[in-house]
Amino acid sequence: MPFQKLRPQIEDILQNKEKSVDDKLSEVCELLQTGIPYYDWVGFYFRNGDKEELKLRSYAGEPTEHEIIPFGKGICGQVAVSNKKFVVPDVKAQNNYIACSIHVKAEIVIPLFVNGENIGQIDIDSHTEDPFSHEDEIFLEWVNKKVAEIL
Structure with a gap:
């Protein structure tokens, strides 16, 4: 698994004082999307102010029309x-699934907490069926956790 190799690269990106938070998030998305073969789309969604919705902030992969997602x-x-x-091994088996691409077969979404509050999430789509393991989680x-440190 490339995870051990990616950890120091992610830390370097997030510790770069010359770049904005948005640039750092975009770089992390690009690194994950290119560094892990079955991560076909990687994005960070965050709560949109006081609204009961998520707003896409940074991503790597095909553009999506789902920039706002209601809670x-x-x-x-x-x-x-x-x-x-x-963790969704097969998106076709989910009745509350929003299709971003006809190629997506699996998805994993991990909440992002700052001071115990869920402020957003990382979302990964895969064109591979059932690719995500406990190691991905x-x-x-x-x-x-690393991203939360820069927010």
Whole structure:
């Protein structure tokens, strides 16, 4: 697994004092999307002010029309409400799934907490069926902890 190799690179990106938070988030998305073969789309969604919705802030992969997601809708919207990670091995088996691309077969969403509050999430789409392991969950939780330190 490339996770161990990616950890120091992510830390370097996030510790770069010359770049904005948005630039750092975009770089992390690009690194994950290019560094892990089955991460076909990587994005960070954050709560949109006081609204009960998520707003896409940074991503790597194909453009998506889903820049705003209401709480409770789709996998991301469900994670915003539940505060729990959601691993979907087969998106066709989910009745509350928002299709971003006909190629997406699996998705993983990990909430991002700052001071115990769920302020956003990392969302990964894969064109590979059932690719995500427990190691992906641990790694992405670590990524979110590192990202929380710069927010």
